[in-house]
Amino acid sequence: MALVPNVSATDGQNSSNSSGSSIQAPGLQIFVFALFFIFGGITSLNDVIIPKLKELFTLNYTQAMLVQFCFFTAYLVVGIPAAKLVKKIGYMRGAVAGLLTMMIGCLLFIPASQTATYALFLFALFILASGVVLVQVVANPLISLLGPTSTSHSRLTFAQAFNSLGTTLFPIFGSILILGGLASLSAEQLSGAELDAYRTAESQAIVNGYIGIAIALAVVAFVVWMSRNRLKGEQHEASKGFAGFDLLKRQRFGFGALCIFLYVGAEVAIGSLVVNYLMQSHVMGLEEQAAGKLIAVYWGGAMVGRFIGSAVLRMMSPGKVLCTVSIGAILLLAISTHTTGMIAGYSLLAIGLMNAIMFPTIFSLACENLGSRAADGSGIINVAIFGGAVIPLLTGVIADWSGSLSIAFILPALCYAIIAYFGFYARRPAE
Numbered sequence: 001m002a003l004v005p006n007v008s009a010t011d012g013q014n015s016s017n018s019s020g021s022s023i024q025a026p027g028l029q030i031f032v033f034a035l036f037f038i039f040g041g042i043t044s045l046n047d048v049i050i051p052k053l054k055e056l057f058t059l060n061y062t063q064a065m066l067v068q069f070c071f072f073t074a075y076l077v078v079g080i081p082a083a084k085l086v087k088k089i090g091y092m093r094g095a096v097a098g099l100l101t102m103m104i105g106c107l108l109f110i111p112a113s114q115t116a117t118y119a120l121f122l123f124a125l126f127i128l129a130s131g132v133v134l135v136q137v138v139a140n141p142l143i144s145l146l147g148p149t150s151t152s153h154s155r156l157t158f159a160q161a162f163n164s165l166g167t168t169l170f171p172i173f174g175s176i177l178i179l180g181g182l183a184s185l186s187a188e189q190l191s192g193a194e195l196d197a198y199r200t201a202e203s204q205a206i207v208n209g210y211i212g213i214a215i216a217l218a219v220v221a222f223v224v225w226m227s228r229n230r231l232k233g234e235q236h237e238a239s240k241g242f243a244g245f246d247l248l249k250r251q252r253f254g255f256g257a258l259c260i261f262l263y264v265g266a267e268v269a270i271g272s273l274v275v276n277y278l279m280q281s282h283v284m285g286l287e288e289q290a291a292g293k294l295i296a297v298y299w300g301g302a303m304v305g306r307f308i309g310s311a312v313l314r315m316m317s318p319g320k321v322l323c324t325v326s327i328g329a330i331l332l333l334a335i336s337t338h339t340t341g342m343i344a345g346y347s348l349l350a351i352g353l354m355n356a357i358m359f360p361t362i363f364s365l366a367c368e369n370l371g372s373r374a375a376d377g378s379g380i381i382n383v384a385i386f387g388g389a390v391i392p393l394l395t396g397v398i399a400d401w402s403g404s405l406s407i408a409f410i411l412p413a414l415c416y417a418i419i420a421y422f423g424f425y426a427r428r429p430a431e
Contacts, residue, residue, distance in 0.1 A: 031224070033162040035095065035139040038220065039132045041166030042102065042213065044271070046071055046125070047295050048174040049206055051275045051288055056199050057118045061273075061408075065396035068268055070122040072388030074129035079383045082134045091138050092228040098134030099221035105131055106214035113207045116199035121206075137382065140363075156360035158310040164303030164356070168296045175292030177209045247377055252426060256366020259422045260384040263358045265391020266329075266412035270351055272392050274298055277348060277405050284345040294345075298352040305356025313357065322361045322423030329354035329416045337406035358419065365426040391415060 046067055054064040086094035105128025112120035143159040248254040278284045278291040286294070305325075312321060329351050336348040367377045391411065399408035 029143075031227070032139050032143050033159060034220070035135050036143075036159050036163040037166040038099075038217075039102075039135050039139070039166070040163030041170035042128065042132060043071070044167035044170050044295070044299055045174045045178075045209075046268075047271045047274060048171050048178050048292050050272050051292070052178055052203075052206060053118065053121060054276075055288075056202055059118075061276075061396035061399040062393065063396075065272065065393045066122055067125060068272055068392040069389040070126045071129040072264070072268065072386055072390075074126055074133050075388070076383055076386040078130045078133045079137075079379065079385075082130075082137045083379050083382075085134070086137050090228075092224060095135060095138045096221050096225050096228065098131045098136075098138065099217050099224065101131030101134060102128055103131070103214045103217040103221070105129070106210040106217065109203075109207045109210045113200055113203040116196045116203065121203075133382070140382070156364060158306065160356075160360050161303055161306035161310065164299055164306055167299035168303050171295035171299065172293055174209060175289050175295070178205050179289040179292045245380060247380060252368070253366050253377060253380075255422050255425065256362055257380050257384045259362045259419045260359070260366070260381050261387030262391065262415035262418055263355075263362060263387070264385050265387035265389075266415035267355050267358075268388040269392040269395040269412050270348065270409070271295065271298055273395070273399070273405055273408070274348065278345050280405070282340045282344070284342065294349060297346075297349040301350060301352030301354075302356045305353045306360075309357035309361075313361065317427050318357075318361045318365055319423045319425070319427030321357060322365070323420045323427070324423075325354045325357060326416045326420035326423060330413050330420070333409050333413045333416075337409055362419070362422065365422075 050064050050067050053059065053067065054061075057063075082094075082098075085097065089097070105124055105126075108124035108127055109121065112124050139159075140156075143156055248257060274295055275288065275291040278286050278294060279288060284291070309321070332347045332351045332354065336344045339347070363381055366381060395408045395411050398411060399405050402408065
């Protein structure tokens with residue numbers, strides 16, 4: 001849940017913007033980019049551990065998608081309390097709280113592995129995601145403050161590129177560490193004590209990876225804590241209505257919030273199933289680790305697209321660009337599900353390029369001209385990220401029901417169709 005405070009940097013460099021909604025603090029920009037990198041990378045690791053847990057606990061697609069359900073439910077449950085906490089303790093201390101919560105979530109993988117309990121893995125992911133939500137509460141509004149309102153579309157897209165850098169790099173190393181250790185046995189071949197021992201041993205690869213992340217998070221939290229007084233004079237506006245939900249009555253904003261729900265859901269659903277999709281014999285027939293490494297192509301496309309998009313959005317109508325890339329995503333899904341081999345595989349991965357500018361563009365289009373209600377609007381958008389819990393789970397249900405991932409991808413295609421219409425609808429500036 002993003003907030004829009006009146007903030008000044010310690011060096012006293014305030015923007016000439018009379019509203020006080022813009023600040024000049026180059027050092028702070030680097031800090032915010034780092035936060036985008038961290039929470040993006042950790043979120044993308046879900047795509048790596050899903051096939052691992054699916055094999056270890058012999059899960060169907062619906063059960064495997066509970067990983068994303070538990071992770072993104074944190075946005076619904078924690079979003080509003082996180083915003084209140086940041087309002088109380090400030091951005092920098094809020095970032096520390098988020099980083100430490102993420103660290104605790106990572107460490108909870110240890111008892112989850114030792115007991116070989118899927119439910120404990122899901123709980124650990126929820127705690128980890130709660131920290132991610134808190135960090136995102138800090139990052140989104142800060143980047144919006146670091147420049148004039150007229151370039152907010154471009155600036156947020158550029159910051160999202162660092163998020164995509166994390167989502168590109170983390171799966172590469174995650175695939176090596178987590179998927180590389182799969183044994184020649186399968187959980188389906190074991191039972192009783194042997195099965196528990198197998199799950200404990202094989203899940204140790206997950207634990208090792210997340211312990212490393214926990215150590216890194218502790219170091220970053222310490223660095224941020226040392227800079228906790230970087231901002232001076234923070235002032236946060238109190239929410240209006242019931243946590244700002246009355247804004248959903250505004251057609252443009254309500255439509256935009258729905259599209260954030262659908263976009264995050266579609267993006268996460270595709271990313272979550274990439275490994276299993278590429279492993280299919282009629283697609284690319286890859287081994288699990290090789291397929292896992294290609295997740296980086298999906299998220300890397302989003303990274304490249306965001307750097308390009310930050311420039312394109314300065315020259316073209318954001319609504320028209322959004323409509324165009326949404327239609328592109330639908331076409332790529334159609335190509336992938338109606339072809340085989342390399343074409344089927346890489347056309348699905350190329351959807352990452354289409355996703356690139358969607359979140360920041362929908363976000364900024366929905367929140368145009370909210371004025372003093374911008375904080376409440378950003379908060380509702382953050383809660384709408386809960387779509388990452390719902391759409392992937394429904395996609396998994398369709399896959400199990402139909403026995404086909406290709407049929408299941410109809411749901412993400414429908415999400416992109418609605419987003420395309422929103423882009424057309426919001427092609428003109430809000431009045």
